[in-house]
Amino acid sequence: MPEFEELLQEAAHRVQYVLRLYVTGATDRSTRAITNTRWICEHYLKGRYDLRVVDIYQQPLLAKTYQIIAAPTLVKSEPLPPKRLVGDFSDRERLVAGLGIPREREDGRRNT
Amino acid sequence: MPKVNSRLTMLEKVPTGINGLDEITGGGLPAGRPTLVCGAAGCGKSLFALEFLIRGATKHDQPGVLMTFEESVDDIRKNVASLGFDIDALIAQKRLIIDFVRIERGEIEEQGEYDLEGLFIRLAHSIALVGAKRVVLDTIEALFAGLSNQAILRSELRRLFGWLKQRGMTTIITGERAGDQLTRQGLEEFISDCVILLDHRVIGQISTRRLRVVKYRGSTHGTNEYPFLIDESGISILPVTSSGLEYEVSAExxxxxxxxxxxxxxxxxxxxxxxxxxxxxxxxxxxxxxxxxxxxxxxxxxxxxxxxxxxxxxxxxxxxxxxxxxxxxxxxxxxxxxxxxxxxxxxxxxxxxxxxxxxxxxxxxxxxxxxxxxxxxxxxxxxxxxxxxxxxxxxxxxxxxxxxxxxxxxxxxxxxxxxxxxxxxxxxxxxxxxxxxxxxxxxxxxxxxxxxxxxxxxxxxxxxxxxxxxxxxxxxPGGVLTGAARLAQETREVAEAERLKQEMERRELALTHRRKAMEAQIEALRAAFDAEAEELRRTAANGRDRLGQLEIDREAMARSRRVTERSKKNNHR
The missing domain is CATH 3.40.50.300 (P-loop containing nucleotide triphosphate hydrolases)
Structure with a gap:
């Protein structure tokens, strides 16, 4: 593997993810969204993510501030570009793609 | 207990405060229910909805929530400032709250099941904050641009309108007209109570705004197209084709x-x-x-x-x-x-x-x-x-x-x-x-x-x-006389009058003459009479003189006789 690509991949692996997951209480859908997002973070972004779960029932003002319409909504503010995903993320592969995480796992094995 | 009368109760209405609208609708919009206001771009529907809120807040003590999907608060402030509405003051007094819902096309990626609870929470928060009685969603169709799952959107909209109804919010939902349909996304299917259509037409280079109540369930309403205008004091609708031959008349x-x-x-x-x-x-x-x-x-x-x-x-x-x-x-x-x-x-x-x-x-x-x-x-x-x-x-x-x-x-x-x-x-x-x-x-x-x-x-x-x-x-003889003909007629009449006047004078004079003659005659008669009377008086006086003289003569004679008799007697002695 050429040095440049190696460096690039290494950099990609060091990128910090800032994620906010807005849910509405402890519904099944909320729970599923939380579980799925956590799973992705733990498996792909271990040690380099900042995920906070916000219950907009508790903090409705945040829903306004961050322009939340649907629930659950996952907002990625870093790395750029910012992205909004809505749903329960049952398809974890799609969530990985949606968040723009390189399709390599921490152990270097290709994700299948 | 079954509610027997519920069908008979009149639909409660909320006066909008918009000039003329309440007259057309016989009292306003259905209370606690959603109304669809639709029309083509630029027909004034956003302003209509906003004025509904402003009038509610200022005239009817009904605070309102504006959830806008297209214009930011700043845009709205600028738009209505020229119409004399000060929304900042209303916001400061907690009579109006504006929540701008920004939806960028294609910004949101859908992955699996979701709902629009975010919107509900935002609305609930706003409603609670000002104690709202009125809600405007302008225009909720923007959701369709941001989200693609029609099934979810439709069921969520249905739920939203039900939710608003349950809370007794008198709501205006705006929708943009497209082709034959009232709204691009068929919002009318959700709103069964009242639909108002706005129109902006140009005929012969002159533009006219019109309003029509397409549907108003459980209420009579004017079905005509009513013109309206937007000027420095907002919207005015003219309920001019109203029924009325019932007005008071004055004898003054x-x-x-x-x-x-x-x-x-x-x-x-x-x-x-x-x-x-x-x-x-x-x-x-x-x-x-x-x-x-x-x-x-x-x-x-x-x-x-x-x-x-x-x-x-x-x-x-x-x-x-x-x-x-x-x-x-x-x-x-x-x-x-x-x-x-x-x-x-x-x-x-x-x-x-x-x-x-x-x-x-x-x-x-x-x-x-x-x-x-x-x-x-x-x-x-x-x-x-x-x-x-x-x-x-x-x-x-x-x-x-x-x-x-x-x-x-x-x-x-x-x-x-x-x-x-x-x-x-x-x-x-x-x-x-x-x-x-x-x-x-x-x-x-x-x-x-x-x-x-x-x-x-x-x-x-x-x-x-x-x-x-x-x-x-x-x-x-030829009809009305005017101008010179009238003048000629007038002259003739003046001459006639003059002639009559002279005639009168002449007669008067004659009478005077006759009176004088009569008086002269009377005078002559009186003179003759006087002369006669004088004559008589004089004759009478003469008569009296003569009578007196006779008396005197007689006495004188008697005296002289007595004297002779006495001398005769004396002569005898």
Missing amino acids: RVSTGVGGLDEMLGGLGYYRGSTVLLSGTAGTGKTSMAAHLAQATCARGERCLFFSFEESASQILRNMRTIGIDLQPFVRKELLRIHSARPTVYGLEMHLARMHKLIGQFRPTVVIVDPVSNLRSAGTNEETATLFVRLVDFLRRNGILGFLVSLTSWAGTSETTGDSISSMVDTWLLLRDIELSGERNKVLYVRKSRGMNHSNQVREFHITSKGVKLVEAYLG
Whole structure:
């Protein structure tokens, strides 16, 4: 593997993810969204993510501030570009793609 | 217990506070229910919805929530500032809250199941914050641009409207019209109670905004298209085609301002609150007649509103001054207001709307429109006819004397051109030119005047430096005599009068002579009598003298006799 690509991949692996997951209480859908997002973070972004779960029932003002319409909504503010995903993320592969995480796992094995 | 009566209870309505809308809908929008307001881009639906909130907050003590999907708070503030609404103050007083929901097309990626609980929470938060009774969603169709799952969107919208209903929110949902459909996304399927359609049409380069209540479940409503306007005080809708022949009429009379004309109308002038049509050909003094009425009205201390479609205010003031009608002081005292506009600057509806508004503000007792016929150039004949009807109706309902001036064409059709409106008016005055012996003279007559004993005469009139003066009409063998013919007649009459006067004088003189002769005779008789009496007196006196003398003689004789007898006796002794 050429040095440049190696460096690039290494950099990609060091990128910090800032994620906010807005849910509405402890519904099944909320729970599923939380579980799925956590799973992705733990498996792909271990040690380099900042995920906070916000219950907009508790903090409705945040829903306004961050322009939340649907629930659950996952907002990625870093790395750029910012992205909004809505749903329960049952398809974890799609969530990985949606968040723009390189399709390599921490152990270097290709994700299948 | 089953609710038997629930079907019979009237649908509760909430007054919107928008000028005219509550009259059309018989009280406002359905209380606690959603109403769809739709129309093409730029038809004024956002403003309509916003005014609904502002009026609610300011007039009806109903705070409101605006959830806007297209314009930021800043945009809205700028848009309505020109209409005289200060939304910042309302926001500061917690009577209005604006939540801008920004949805970027394609920004959101959908992965699996979701709902729109975010919107619900935001709405609930806003509603609680101001204690809202009204909600506007402008326009929720933007959701369809941001999210693609139609099934979820539709079920969530249905849930949202149900949710709003449950909370008793009187809601306006705006939707953009597309083709044959009322709204691009078929929002009408969710809203079953009330649908209002706004329209913005351009006919003959003149634009008119119109409003129509497409549907209002459980309520009667006007089904016509109502024109509306947006100006510095918001939206005004004209409920002008309203049913009404039920208005109070006044028996009070007001002067026409023209001396002789009052006499022709039963001696008292027009009825207060009636409608007068004055038609005439060009240059017959229509505006002068109108000015007289304005002057008479203002002189009584009442207000008069003068709509001029031909001359500017200063032109009218100047021209009327030359015939001795000075209206300037009344303008200064705010009793007279003159509004001039070219007929073609707006559409007919706009003209009517403007009239409505100005009349509403100024509250005059007399409204002059000079001339109504000019408005034809701003619309088709049919439109103008309905405009007249609506204008007259409006004036009557408000007890305002309407003085409509109509310019008729030259070709002797002066009595037919007013047809579209003549059946509506109470008093119809006609001014005409009569061409006779090489001159044109102005005549006036009362074509009709309901409810009063009016003159059937055709009267000639002059426009003098002291205003309009009616002169006696002369009927000759060929009809009415005017101008020189009338003058000739007048001269003849003067001569006749002179002759009669002389005859009288002559007779009087003769009588005097006879009296004198008689007196002389009496004098002569008396003299003769006196002479006779004197004669008699004298004869009587003579008689008495003679009688006295006889007495004296007798005594003397007796005395002398006694003397002789005594001497005789003495002689014997």
